[in-house]
Amino acid sequence: MDNLNHLLEGFAHVVTPMNLLLALIGVTIGTAVGVLPGIGPAMTVALLLPVTYGMEPTQAFIMFAGIFYGGMYGGSTTSILLNTPGESSSVVTAIEGNKMAKAGRAAQALATAAIGSFVAGTIGTLLLVLVAPLVVDFAVGLGAPDYFAIMLLSFIAVTAVLGSSRIRGFASLLVGLVIGIVGIDSVSGQQRLTFGVPQLADGIDVVVVAVGIFAVGEALWVAAHLRRKPAGVIPVGVPWMGREDWKRSWKPWLRGTAFGFPFGAMPAGGAEIPTFLSYATEKKLTKYPEQFGKGAIEGVAGPEAANNASAAGTLVPMLAIGLPTNATAAVMLAAFQSYGIQPGPLLFERESGLVWALIASLFIGNLLLLLLNLPLAPAWARLLRIPRPYLYAGIVFFASMGAYAVNAQPLDLFLLLTLGLIGFGMRRFGLPVLPLIVGVILGPRAELQGRRSLQLSGGELSGLLGGPVSYVIYAVIVLVLAWPLVRRYIVRPLVEQRA
Amino acid sequence: MSLDVTERTDSGSRPSPGGHRAQYGVCAFLALLGLLVIVDATGIAHATSSTDPVGPRTVPVLLGVLLLVIALVYTVDVARGGRAEPEGGEDVDLTNPIDWRTVLLLIGAFVVNAVLIEPLGWVISGALLFWGTAFALGNRHYLRNLAIAVALSLITFYSFAIGLGVNLPAGVLQGIL
Numbered sequence: 018m019d020n021l022n023h024l025l026e027g028f029a030h031v032v033t034p035m036n037l038l039l040a041l042i043g044v045t046i047g048t049a050v051g052v053l054p055g056i057g058p059a060m061t062v063a064l065l066l067p068v069t070y071g072m073e074p075t076q077a078f079i080m081f082a083g084i085f086y087g088g089m090y091g092g093s094t095t096s097i098l099l100n101t102p103g104e105s106s107s108v109v110t111a112i113e114g115n116k117m118a119k120a121g122r123a124a125q126a127l128a129t130a131a132i133g134s135f136v137a138g139t140i141g142t143l144l145l146v147l148v149a150p151l152v153v154d155f156a157v158g159l160g161a162p163d164y165f166a167i168m169l170l171s172f173i174a175v176t177a178v179l180g181s182s183r184i185r186g187f188a189s190l191l192v193g194l195v196i197g198i199v200g201i202d203s204v205s206g207q208q209r210l211t212f213g214v215p216q217l218a219d220g221i222d223v224v225v226v227a228v229g230i231f232a233v234g235e236a237l238w239v240a241a242h243l244r245r246k247p248a249g250v251i252p253v254g255v256p257w258m259g260r261e262d263w264k265r266s267w268k269p270w271l272r273g274t275a276f277g278f279p280f281g282a283m284p285a286g287g288a289e290i291p292t293f294l295s296y297a298t299e300k301k302l303t304k305y306p307e308q309f310g311k312g313a314i315e316g317v318a319g320p321e322a323a324n325n326a327s328a329a330g331t332l333v334p335m336l337a338i339g340l341p342t343n344a345t346a347a348v349m350l351a352a353f354q355s356y357g358i359q360p361g362p363l364l365f366e367r368e369s370g371l372v373w374a375l376i377a378s379l380f381i382g383n384l385l386l387l388l389l390n391l392p393l394a395p396a397w398a399r400l401l402r403i404p405r406p407y408l409y410a411g412i413v414f415f416a417s418m419g420a421y422a423v424n425a426q427p428l429d430l431f432l433l434l435t436l437g438l439i440g441f442g443m444r445r446f447g448l449p450v451l452p453l454i455v456g457v458i459l460g461p462r463a464e465l466q467g468r469r470s471l472q473l474s475g476g477e478l479s480g481l482l483g484g485p486v487s488y489v490i491y492a493v494i495v496l497v498l499a500w501p502l503v504r505r506y507i508v509r510p511l512v513e514q515r516a
Numbered sequence: 517m518s519l520d521v522t523e524r525t526d527s528g529s530r531p532s533p534g535g536h537r538a539q540y541g542v543c544a545f546l547a548l549l550g551l552l553v554i555v556d557a558t559g560i561a562h563a564t565s566s567t568d569p570v571g572p573r574t575v576p577v578l579l580g581v582l583l584l585v586i587a588l589v590y591t592v593d594v595a596r597g598g599r600a601e602p603e604g605g606e607d608v609d610l611t612n613p614i615d616w617r618t619v620l621l622l623i624g625a626f627v628v629n630a631v632l633i634e635p636l637g638w639v640i641s642g643a644l645l646f647w648g649t650a651f652a653l654g655n656r657h658y659l660r661n662l663a664i665a666v667a668l669s670l671i672t673f674y675s676f677a678i679g680l681g682v683n684l685p686a687g688v689l690q691g692i693l
Contacts, residue, residue: 054606071680099606182600184586184593188546191583195553198579202572207560209576210553233626235605240618240653244609405607406655407664413622414646417629418638418672418684425683430630434623445614446542447600468570476569 020150027373031381036079040378043083044385051091052397053408054099055239058328059344060231061088064412066224066352067419074356075374081352082378085345086138086386089328093130093321094390094397098123098251106288106324109296113309113316118251120312124394128256129266129314130321131390136267137274137322138383141329144278145336146376149365152337156362161469162483166490167284168463171340173494174284176452185448192439193456196221203461204468216428223351225420226457229433230450231344232416234440236409241441243405250401256394266318269299273322280323281330287343288327295319329379336360336372340459347454354458355423536599543591550583621652637687638677642669 031040046068050061065084069077096107097114110130117126159167176186199210200220211217258266276291276298299315300306309316332349334340339361341347353360358368365372390397420433443450467481474480482488496503557576564571602610625648632641646665655661673693677684686693 067676067682068680070682071676095606182593182598184590184598185600188542188586188590191546191579191586192549194579195549195583198576204568205565205572207572209560209572210556212556236649237619237622238603239605239607240622241614241616242608242610242612243615243618243653244607245654404655406650406653408607409653410646410649410655410665411668413626413649414642414668415672417626417645418642418676418682421633421638422676422682422684425685427630427634430626430633434626434630437626438623441619442542442545444603446539447602448542464575467575468568471570472567475566 020146023369023373024146024377026370027375027377028380030075030370030374031079031377036076036378037381039076039080040083040381041385041389043080044087044382044389045083047084047087048091048094048386048390048393048397049087049400051088052094052400053091053403054095054401055235055408056412057092057231057344058085058088059227059348060235060412061091062345062348062352063224063227063231064415064419066228066348066355067415067422069352070355070422074358074368075371077352077356078371078375079378081349082375083382083385085328085349086134086325086379086382088345089325090131090134090386090390091397093134093324094127094394095401097126097130097317098253098398098401106292106327108289109292109320110317110324112296113313114321115251116310116312117314117317118253118312122312122314123251123253124256125258125262125314126312126317127253127394128258128391129262129318131256131387131394132258133266133270133273133318133322134325135383135387136270137277137324137326138329138386139380140271140274141278141281141326142376142379142383145329145332145379148282149333149337152333153362153365156338159362159486160483161466161473162481163486163490165463165466165470165481166483166487166494167338167340168459168466170490170494170497171284171342171455171459172452172463173497175342175455176449177497177500182447185446186452189443189448189450190452190456193453194460196226196436196453197457197460198464203465214428216424216426219424220461221432221457222355222420222423222429223458224355224423225429225432226436227348227351227454228416228420229436230440230443230453231348232412233433233437234444234450236413236416237437237441238444239405239409241445250398253394253398256391262314265303265305265314268302269295269315269319270322272298273319273324274326276319277323277326277328278330281327281342282333283330284334284340284342288324291323291327292320295323332379336364336375337362339364339462341455344451344454347451347458350458536594536597539594539599540591543587543594546583546590547587550580550587552580553577553583554580618652618654622649625649625652633687634685635687637689637693638684639666639669639673639689639693640687642672 050056062084069080092107093110096111097118114126172190176190177183199217201208201218273295276295280291296316299319300309303315331342331346334342335346341350420429470480553576557573560573562571562573625645629641629645643665646668647661650661673684676682
């Protein structure tokens, strides 16, 4: 019950008028920015980072908790009312959600998304409270070789499991790893890839990378293919649900949560798989199969809950091991690092107050989100009509401001543009961006842990193998890499035999 | 860019968003990056010690070699017809070819801000950035946009630089703002 005490302390910390106001501001701008078309949760957090530069870490993270869930929720509003989801995790929500909206049931679709997000977010955050300390207990005993193996698994997972092409995933990862080694090597003090530019000695700031790839890359990409006539927005009133809608929604919410959280917490989980699983499950279990594909409320309630629960789940490895599993968590991790705080097992010991305040504000942010979003939905819907030139001019404006503010050097703006062009090229050629971001963030730490392991073994490569934990992880890596072969030569023949 | 035009004409029935041949450019980029990383790594003093048997060179060399390998594998994949879908989105209309004029104008606005931010200050350079981007994206309400741009950069300067202590330069307006 130690955790419960910590959590209560966290609440006590957060429930001051000033902090509640910050949480409210975070939720409001998080949702407002997240609703804007073209801006997913990861970009929302990246663009809003500079807002918190002048604040104390605790206050900044109270605000971030709001931005985090607000950005998530904003994205689903967009996909329901516009039907062109910006991020893959809301693709499924758009399938039934937009059909409902077209059939005049936008209010119910938004309501089941909002309430489902609240239910899933609350349960997910509770699970985070229960699971994270267990993961910390496990992670405290890990040595450098184990961490090295975990990070390798993370690299392999984001490239090989997520995304459609492994080659393109690995290309993206390698570019990220190269960006990560720019600067002074922390062990030997040697400069790498700095080309004699003194400003590069500190490396390229992760915030600049994230903003460049997500925001500037997206703005350039949209500029190249701007839809001259923006997609039609479906007008909506205040969300509400009838008795029948509640009856059809509550089970999908819970099932979606059950799918979402574990997937989010896994190194390669993400939100895509659980949202699809949830959709498939609801389609199978529903009493109204004829409505699926025409606007079934279960098809919004389940995936939306899965999406939010998965977001809560990603915070487990992010906080307890320092391992980002999706783009939003990666940017959150960058936010921690910009405060000089390194997430990982020691975080719960060293910055206990901060962590529990963050978790408490996740609960509060979630509640505020529900109270705010039901009445404000019509206002959010109006945001979708913002003229596109202003929207993308605003994105570029805030991206430049944020990137400059990190170190106050114009060079960062040129780096930002270069990274934006890389992001543009990646979108053009279908390279996934997540491996790049994960490579930038985890690359230097993986190198450090790898070198530390070899130092312990005196340079013997066997030092990388470590103990039982890393054996298991390497086995998983081999399995993941060999999976296409396994499927081709073992699984498929077996299935055919049976058939 | 001429490549894009020819591609659109010869694929006729279905617009080819993957851009097959242009993908070789990505392979070339990866190979060049790999070479660059290896060349840079050979210039690093090979400083291994008992506390750091690996040294600062090993990882860059490894990454460089992997980049060359992936460039090769990628090339083979493209040659065998492999391609990936360009990313869609709310405001993205992939049926049109890339509009390079808009992209270049936007880059121009961006560079103007990067060059002018220190001498002229954020309020002026940021306003130019907003105005230029809106112009690049096809908005032609010059005066209205200027008013919005100036308002936005003044608001951000006062709230972030002065209110929250974020680093934004005042430039020539130092003392006036």
